[in-house]
Amino acid sequence: DGGITQSPKYLFRKEGQNVTLSCEQNLNHDAMYWYRQDPGQGLRLIYYSQIVNDFQKGDIAEGYSVSREKKESFPLTVTSAQKNPTAFYLCASRSRGLGNQPQHFGDGTRLSIL
Amino acid sequence: SQQGEEDPQALSIQEGENATMNCSYKTSINNLQWYRQNSGRGLVHLILIRSNEREKHSGRLRVTLDTSKKSSSLLITASRAADTASYFCATDEGGGADGLTFGKGTHLIIQP
Numbered sequence: 001d002g003g004i005t006q007s008p009k010y011l012f013r014k015e016g017q018n019v020t021l022s023c024e025q026n027l028n029h030d031a032m033y034w035y036r037q038d039p040g041q042g043l044r045l046i047y048y049s050q051i052v053n054d055f056q057k058g059d060i061a062e063g064y065s066v067s068r069e070k071k072e073s074f075p076l077t078v079t080s081a082q083k084n085p086t087a088f089y090l091c092a093s094r095s096r097g098l099g100n101q102p103q104h105f106g107d108g109t110r111l112s113i114l
Numbered sequence: 115s116q117q118g119e120e121d122p123q124a125l126s127i128q129e130g131e132n133a134t135m136n137c138s139y140k141t142s143i144n145n146l147q148w149y150r151q152n153s154g155r156g157l158v159h160l161i162l163i164r165s166n167e168r169e170k171h172s173g174r175l176r177v178t179l180d181t182s183k184k185s186s187s188l189l190i191t192a193s194r195a196a197d198t199a200s201y202f203c204a205t206d207e208g209g210g211a212d213g214l215t216f217g218k219g220t221h222l223i224i225q226p
Contacts, residue, residue, distance in 0.1 A: 004156075033213050042202055042216035043157075058213055090156055100145050100164060100206070103214060105156035 002027045006091050006106035012114050013078065013085060021076045021109045023091035030096040032074035033103065036060060037088040046089075049074055050096065078111060086113050119217050120203060126223040133190045135220040137203030138183075144206045146179055147214065148188050151200045160188075160201075193224045 004025045013019045025032065031050050035043035045058030049068040063082025068074055074093075078085045088110050092103040121136045137146070145164045149157040163170045163179045163186070170177045176189040190197055200221045204214035 035213070040218070042218045045213035048213045100162060102147055102159035102162050104159070107156045108154070
């Protein structure tokens with residue numbers, strides 16, 4: 001089955017620590033996205049990538065970094081500069097062809113501070 | 115900033131009744147999408163309506179779009195307990211591969 005896999009499902013971060021969230025897709029999609037969701041809120045865009053080796057900042061990129069070395073993978077690093085990292089992180093992908101395509105989401109990673 | 119705003123924030127109805135959720139947005143869009151999120155899970159795409167469309171159906175779902183009022187509605191007919199979830203509207207402004215802009219969602223509870 002094609003889809004998006006996020007790991008781990010739960011992650012705990014210590015003060016001053018960087019952590020990396022994994023996102024892998026086998027849908028052959030060019031575009032990939034990272035969103036942050038806080039309790040009772042909608043999703044906010046952190047970073048997105050339209051093509052391998054290229055990515056763009058979203059609305060709340062400060063304290064986060066990404067890489068896109070392979071089409072299938074778009075890992076997100078939450079750095080120690082992100083002072084309020086506790087949230088639910090969602091990865092998504094979309095086909096760029098023909099426009100007007102929906103996004104496909106993984107099941108998320110819940111990050112908490114120890 | 116979040117463009118879409120859903121109304122109501124929460125809705126509780128009896129099984130079998132219809133549920134209507136509304137979404138307002140601020141800027142021009144290429145399309146508007148509705149997603150469902152079950153507790154602790156990712157989002158599932160329900161329906162996409164293009165800016166030149168006024169109404170779209172998919173099973174028990176009916177979506178309308180009024181670009182002059184910058185608003186959309188999602189109607190779920192003959193609700194079921196399994197429809198209990200949060201529903202989000204999301205706007206696509208560019209039609210390219212940029213990210214979507216989400217509202218805060220409507221939490222729907224279907225009482226058996």
